[in-house]
Amino acid sequence: MMEQITMxxxxxxxxxxxxxxxxxxxxxxxxxxxxxxxxxxxxxxVQNVVFDFEKTRFMDSSGIGIxxxxxxxxxxxxxxxxxxxxxxxxxxxxxxxxxxxxxxxxEV
Amino acid sequence: xxxxxxxxxxxxSDNESFARVAVxxxxxxxxPTVEEMADIKTAVSEAVTNAIIHxxxxxxxYGGKKLREGGEIHPGKVRIHCxxxxxxxxxxxxxxxxxxxxxxxxxxxxxxxxxELERSGMGFAFMEAFMDDLEVESGPGEGTTVxxxxxxxxxxxxxxxx
Numbered sequence: 001m002m003e004q005i006t007m008x009x010x011x012x013x014x015x016x017x018x019x020x021x022x023x024x025x026x027x028x029x030x031x032x033x034x035x036x037x038x039x040x041x042x043x044x045x046v047q048n049v050v051f052d053f054e055k056t057r058f059m060d061s062s063g064i065g066i067x068x069x070x071x072x073x074x075x076x077x078x079x080x081x082x083x084x085x086x087x088x089x090x091x092x093x094x095x096x097x098x099x100x101x102x103x104x105x106x107e108v
Numbered sequence: 109x110x111x112x113x114x115x116x117x118x119x120x121s122d123n124e125s126f127a128r129v130a131v132x133x134x135x136x137x138x139x140p141t142v143e144e145m146a147d148i149k150t151a152v153s154e155a156v157t158n159a160i161i162h163x164x165x166x167x168x169x170y171g172g173k174k175l176r177e178g179g180e181i182h183p184g185k186v187r188i189h190c191x192x193x194x195x196x197x198x199x200x201x202x203x204x205x206x207x208x209x210x211x212x213x214x215x216x217x218x219x220x221x222x223x224e225l226e227r228s229g230m231g232f233a234f235m236e237a238f239m240d241d242l243e244v245e246s247g248p249g250e251g252t253t254v255x256x257x258x259x260x261x262x263x264x265x266x267x268x269x270x
Contacts, residue, residue: 026157
């Protein structure tokens, strides 16, 4: 059974919302991620978002929508979007979509 | 060697992963690279998602979590037809949904008719980037057919050169 994303995958550390993304990111699961991320961003007034791709083996353009949407919400308050554990496939998708210009990929 | 398959399934988001995994399984015996496999899965996912949320306007799937505005399911099927011929994969994803008024505009990167869904408007751009050929046939009320071609492994390239 494929692991689904749960509330435990959203964590606020200091000024960052860390989101541990699921194994597969598509439109079907995107709504849950967006809704919960936005709720926490509002509630805890968090400035930055870190997307953790460690478990992720598949992503389509829905993932781009998730990241772009969060970027729009925090960038006006000086927030930034980071990505960690980015493999070759995810990096390719970042490059094709131009997302590499707004997301900073961090080595951990 | 020519091999062919056809899939017809309900146009709900619950079936997005099923669709791409089924197409991936259909080509595994060709030993595609990790990259080729990812390209095909992404392209199929884009085409099928478009059919579901734009063609039939089924925005949230069966899920059963909670009924929200726009959460009702419109009946409809998505059809995937694959032909594998000497290392070249032809995929046709079609629906009988509402169709696209302006195909050229729909294919522009970042263009979306549903900005509230927070999708990126990159669906067709991804299909174009990850597949070798893309063709879209559609009209208002006529449904949409997306045809994609991908060469897999060295056989596909050799045959194509000839």
